Amino acid sequence: MSQATRAVILFAHGARDPQWAEPFLQLAGQVQQKLPGSIVALAFLELMTPSLTDCATQLAEQGVSEVIIVPAFMARGAHLRRDLPVLVEKLVQQFPHIQFRVTAALGEAEPVLAAMADWVTRQ
Numbered sequence: 001m002s003q004a005t006r007a008v009i010l011f012a013h014g015a016r017d018p019q020w021a022e023p024f025l026q027l028a029g030q031v032q033q034k035l036p037g038s039i040v041a042l043a044f045l046e047l048m049t050p051s052l053t054d055c056a057t058q059l060a061e062q063g064v065s066e067v068i069i070v071p072a073f074m075a076r077g078a079h080l081r082r083d084l085p086v087l088v089e090k091l092v093q094q095f096p097h098i099q100f101r102v103t104a105a106l107g108e109a110e111p112v113l114a115a116m117a118d119w120v121t122r123q
Helices: 016-033 052-059 078-094 108-120
Strands: 006-012 039-044 066-071 098-103
Touching: 006 016, 016 039, 016 052, 039 052, 039 098, 052 078, 066 078, 078 098
Parallel strands: 006 039, 006 066, 066 098
Antiparallel strands: none
């Protein structure tokens, strides 16, 4: 089996309660099933591990050359506007051989909003 060169990091806020992470772990598992040739990882801004930096370090050690960071946030608040760009800039400097790309917040994606609207209307 060849080594994955592409990775997806689901980047979530983090919480003190470990159960909070369960939906994100499930999401990571489902994404991994759909992207078997990529590495799918979960990283947190605070309160949980691994951090985005630790996650990127592990991926660099595995030889990844492309990382797509998907903010698993409902919307682009202060953490995504201020904190994430600083973190990503540090990653770019630390790992110049890796191409980093950040997507829109998961909750801002039209298919995600449509799926949530469908779920709400079925309640």
